[in-house]
Amino acid sequence: MFYTADYIILEDKVLENYYMEVKKGKIKSFSREKPEEYEDLGEIIAPGLVDTHIHGYHGEDIMNAKEGGLEIISKGLLEMGVTSFLPTTLTDSTERLNQACKVIGQEYKDVTGAKVRGVFLEGPFFTEKYKGAQNEKYMSDPDIEKLKKWKELSDGLVNKIAIAPERDGVIDFIHKANAMGIAVALGHSDASYEQAMDAVNEGANIFVHTYNGMSGLHHRNPGMVGAAMNSDAISELICDGHHVSPASANVLMNAKGRDKIALITDCMSAGGVADGDYKLGEFDVIVENGTARLKEGGNLAGSILKLKDAVKNVVDWQIADAFEAIQMASLIPAKSVGIDNVCGKLKVGFDADFIVLDEDLNLEATYLDGEKVFG
Secondary structure, eight states: OEEEOSEEEOSSOEEESOEEEEETTEEEEEESSOOSSOEEOOSEEEEOEEEEEEOEETTEEGGGOOTTHHHHHHHHHGGGTEEEEEEEEOSOOHHHHHHHHHHHHHHGGGOSSSEEOOEEEEEEEOOSTTOTTSOGGGOOSOOHHHHHHHHHHTTTOEEEEEEOTTSTTHHHHHHHHHHTTOEEEEOSBOOOHHHHHHHHHTTOOEETTTTTTBOOOBTTBOHHHHHHHHSSSEEEEOOSSSSSOHHHHHHHHHHHOGGGEEEOOOBOTTTTSOSEEEEETTEEEEEETTEEEETTTOOBOSBOOOHHHHHHHHHHTTSSOHHHHHHHTTHHHHHHTTOTTTSSSOOTTSBOOEEEEOTTOOEEEEEETTEEEEO
């Protein structure tokens, strides 16, 4: 089967009026030569989006460890243009984290929507000051044996964990996690600039939802935000207009370069469903006016952002062009956890997981393995 559009977005360039050949679910070729039969999809063919930080969707939460919940999330993500994702846990008891990892490990091969490309453990090795919607009673120093157990229970899927760099034993933990093929992210932390930079220099490579849940930038104390800006680590950003102002997002993009920004959703179970009362872990959450907030205290509790809307937002805010925005929601997050060898770009030999966008970057269709699954 051949597909064409006005523009096909590759990882390093944009093809105009090309034809993409798909055979047996894989991308076989890109060519200017017009085939006898083809389907014209319209304005833009882009890689399927990759969400490396997402807790839930359509009323389901990864931490519920509910049979069939992963499938509901996976299917739902197709409507936000996501074709690959990392189910994301929260700071919780060891037992509940064990169960969440176990259920993902048992069910990920059978999902029929967006593909599970790993597991992100957001915690529990954080500190209390910037806990956000994370439960401080379960926070502790990093424990490599627990990490080994979670990776084992998840059928080897765990490939990203977030920690606070000021906790005891962090450097040794980073080295051992990296040796296990696990990317180490930094967040929910009151670390100094020096502590954060030390962690990056020793192998941490991601800042979790930059600006949110971390010590801020001050001209005499650059903090975690300063380290994010001044390091080569990839910075996650939640571009829903609530977590970070467009101007602040632009400042970070200009400081780092847009090739170091990963757009993520941090979406919780209320994504894709109606406003109302929800849970995030053990906490009660109220969803209204485009935000999810803790009922007690009012902290932001993840988001209800769709990744397709983050792409559109940064272009509408005039802080990125369409090519940059798409890379920030596909290739860059995939690179951050070392899965860009299987997703995050349109390339010969890769699964034909792609999306179709109109000229205003609205999602028109989502394809998995060359088959239309949404739109």
